Each structure stands twice: as C-alpha cells, then as structure tokens.
Amino acid sequence: MSLVEGQRFHFSPSCPTLRSGEPRSPHRVTPQFCPGSRDPPRNSKRRPEQEENYDRRTSQRRMGQERGRNRGIGRGRFPASFFANHLPLERGPGGAVMRLLASAGLGEVLLLLLGSLLAHIHCEEVFGILGENYTFPVKINKSLVEIIWKKNKDKVAEWDEQSQAVYFTSLKNRGSLNNETGSLTIFNLEENDTATYVLEYLPFDENSVSLTFILTVLDPPSEPTISCNVSDDNLVLMCAADFKRPLTYSWDFGRITDYKQQQNVVFLKKNVDVSEKVTCLIEVSQTAKSSEFSLAECFPDLKS
Template sequence: MAREFCGMKILLPFALGQIILFNLGRCEPVKMYGVINSNITLSPLQKAKFKDITWKKGKDKVAEWQENEEIRYFGSFQGRAILDPSGNFTILNLTTSDEGLYEMESTDNHNPANETMLYVLENLLQPDLYCSFDGENLTVSCNGSKDSRFLNYAWDFSGSYVNLSESKVQLRYHENLHQNISCIIKNPKSTNGSSLLLETCVPKKDQRKYRYLLLIGAFIYAIVFPAGLYASKNIRDEETEVQKGSRDLVKVPLSNKQKDQDSSQASSLGKEMDRSQDDNPPFSSYPACLVRDRIAAPVASTEFQSQWCSLAPSL
C-alpha cells in the first residue's frame, strides 16, 4: 500500500503538468464574422504546401482533399464551398446553420490549434423607434434586431436624456419637440440607424397646452423683466441723488424783494463797520461766521455781529 501511495504521489503531479502544458499549447479559436447570403473564407494559420487537407465543422467533415485526388464536399456544403491546395476554405451563400467551430487538419500541419469560430450575423436593417408619453416624460425605445449578439446601441440627440437600458431612453417634456432623436445600431459587420420627431410622441392637445405654457412664460418674462430693470434704475437714481444731496448745501431761492432787503441791510451793516473800525477787537476774536465769510471790517457791536451772521447764508 505504501509503495502504491508513493507511486500515485509521483504520477499525480506529472499528469497535472501534462494537462497544463496541453492547455497552454492550445490557442483560442480565431473569431470570424459573416453576413447571411454573403461569402466568407476560412484560412489555416500555417502557410505551407499541403499534401492532404481536411476541414471539419465540429466532428463532421465538410471538405477533404488529398494530393492527386479530387476534392470532396460533404452535407450542405456540396455545391456551395471551394477548397484550394493552400488550405483556404470558402463558404458561399452563408446561412445561420453554417455558424460553428471549424478546424483544419493535415499531416503537414505542425500547428495543432488551427480552429476558427464562425459567427453568421444578419445585415442590419433600419431599427424601429417607438415612443410613449406619460404627461411628464417621453420614453423612446429602439428595436434593433432579433439577433442581439454583438449588437451595440448609440443615441444621437442634442438635448439631455437618461438611459433606462441600452435600447431605451427617457426625456423630459420640456425638451424642444421640433427636433429629432436618432438610434444607431451596430454589429461587427454592419451599421444602420433611424430618426424620430419628438413631436409625434405627444398628443396634439398636450402640444397645445405646452405651447400655451411657453407663451404665458414668455409674456410674463416680457413684462416682469423690463419692470424690474426700471425699478432697479429708479432705486439707483434715488440713491445717487441722496448721496449728492449729502455732499452739496441745499440752497433755497429768495424772491427779488427779499434779495433787495438783504442787500440794503448788508450795506447799512458795512457802513457801520467802517465807522467803528478803530473801536473793535482783533480779527482773531471775530465770530465764526465772520471769519468763514472773510469779513475783514471791524465789528462795532454784538448786535451787528448777530445781524450779519443771520443774513450771511442768504447772500
């Protein structure tokens, strides 16, 4: 038992190593894409002059050739396939049943992994666009193809939208209804797209309601915005006037009669100042209004000073 157990311990790592080396030596199949009703050519990875060639789909032979013999085709490939001595295998008028894993075998082939995975896709037609409206949002769906393998979607729209899925988007109702939204579909062999006018997604009555709301909004904006500008201008003008008034002295206009009376009183006071020139104190002791108004004449009396100061602002 001990010897058998030790022998298993030695063989087990060796077997695992062989499996790993075998898997590492195998490459992933080459992927090729064909279109229904078109032609495609499968080629061997090794370029050489072969003496015998066998192409298989899965475990079934599809074509076979040996040097100095005729080429034979099998099953549905009879009459719609071409095999040449370089190993190229061409399938004509592809059908969906041609899809599968193909492998070329040859005694001259030194590359054990010569596999090709063939995918047969349909030529994409214009996708169908459908839309619905729930009163607030627009939902647009794109029906690209029955064969969704390798199918990618793209949307072309100048506004904003939210992807509910790769083939469905949602838009807000406030978007411009007079513009188009486009859906583009693509697979490895073809591209196509369709457009939809958003206006067709919304019932006429809702469109009228939407237009009325736009008109009301525009009307309110046209009235409120200028009024706000005018009020703002008046406020700025009033503030400017207040600031200006705080800097300037407000002068009250006098009537002609008052001006004559004030001039007469001022003349009398001037004469009185001339008569009392020698009896007055120095200029530095004059009242503030006399110093401010640069009155250099002597002041005869306190009564004169008060009269002059009371008349000075109006002159």
C-alpha cells in the first residue's frame, strides 16, 4: 500500500501496523492514518483555513472544560449523586421529584436554585361556612416586624411594629389581625370572601416569607335526614346531609345500649323497642345540626 499526496485519512485498527520486533520490509508501508478521515493527524500538513478551524475548535473545547472545572459541575468535584442527596427539599412534597431529576444529572445548578425557591412556597386550600367567623391557620413562632395580608393581590390588612393594624376595602370592620401569630380572622363570612389570600410577613433579622391560602366560602350543611332499612335481624339507620366537605357524625340512642356505629351508619337489633327514638348530630367547623328519628318509622305496617 502506498500513500497518495493530498489524500484524507483516519486512524483505524484495520490498517496494517508494524509488529514489535518485526523487521521492516522495503515492500511494506506502516501507515499512520487511513482514507476517510475528517481531519488529518496533527503531524500532517494542513491548509491555512484548516489550521485556523482546528485552532478555533481546540480553543473553544478547552474553554468549555475550564468553565466546567471552575463551577465544579459534571465530572469534577460534584457528581450527580451529591445534588440528589443534598437538595433543600429533601423532606418536602417535591423532594422526591427533585432528587430524581438530580440523579439523572439534569441541570444541577438550576435544580439547587429551584429547590431553594420551592422550599419557601406554601399554598393551602381552606374553606369556611357562610355567616361564620374564619381564622386562617397561621401560627408563626418568630418575632415579627411587619405583616401584610392581600386578597387577590389587593391589600386588605397591614401591621408593622411602629403602628397598629390597618384594614382596607371589604375587611373594614370585619377583620382582626393577630400581630403575634400573623393570623387573620374574617367575621361573618360572605360569598365574596371567596378568594386567594397571601400573607407576607417579615421576621426580625430575616428575609420576608409568603404564605398562600385559597379560601372557599360554602353554604351551611342541610338538616340531616335519617333513613331505615330492615335487613335480616338488624335495623340499619343511615344519617345524611347535603354538604361538599366531610362531616363529623355522632348519635344519641337514648336508652338503647345494643348497637354498632360506623360514622353515619348504625346497626340495631330488629327486636329493639320501636317506641325508642334516636338522634343524629352533624358538625363541621362552627356549625352543628341534628335530627330525631322514631324507630317506629322502620315498621310502617305497625303504625297502621
């Protein structure tokens, strides 16, 4: 095999090479590169434009490697496992996702910044009953110097350590701000109190913090109703009320002692004294309602 001047070559294991200790033959060439390369080897001659492109690519590659070493990213001082185990949201709701992304090696620096931001984000959905007083579930165990409450981005209450609390718009004469815990109470809830509320507070010698609450004002639950079904040897009583959130149920059985209760369902023996009455009580927030039921309603034939 002979070399042709100007032909392009690339290194290949298939090219013949001189074995160690093998005598050189005048009829055998030991090529250092083979046809088909994109760039000739470094010790070969290049045209001026090739030399310029090669120098530019080499310089850019070295600059990128140097920036990576300075930042400690990738294959340097901080492997992906470091970020997977040291994110600020280790125990927060988004911690598992953040660690999963970090273990995949995706944007470690951005993940750290995002994790630090999410660690200070709080958003909670809450509800109140129309006509009731509602206090947002806030208890800050820090010394505060400033408190601001906003409703749909409009300021509704404000306090700082140099003055008393001030209330605006819809909370005038209907709001109460606790400057020790940061909580806000709305008296006599109205339908238009449904909104997104943001608490911004400034602890002493710290950065400000924001808490977001999405408040929904609901109609009070309906009066409970009790239905009865006769099944084998049991009477099955069920208490129900119309409400969009879970209710707490309790019962009053009078002189009846043999019963089994499962929240809003009660099992009584069929031979119970039908002259007895039971009462179902429902509770939610500050609202409580009850209904009474006569066991004789389970046996309409007896009434006639």
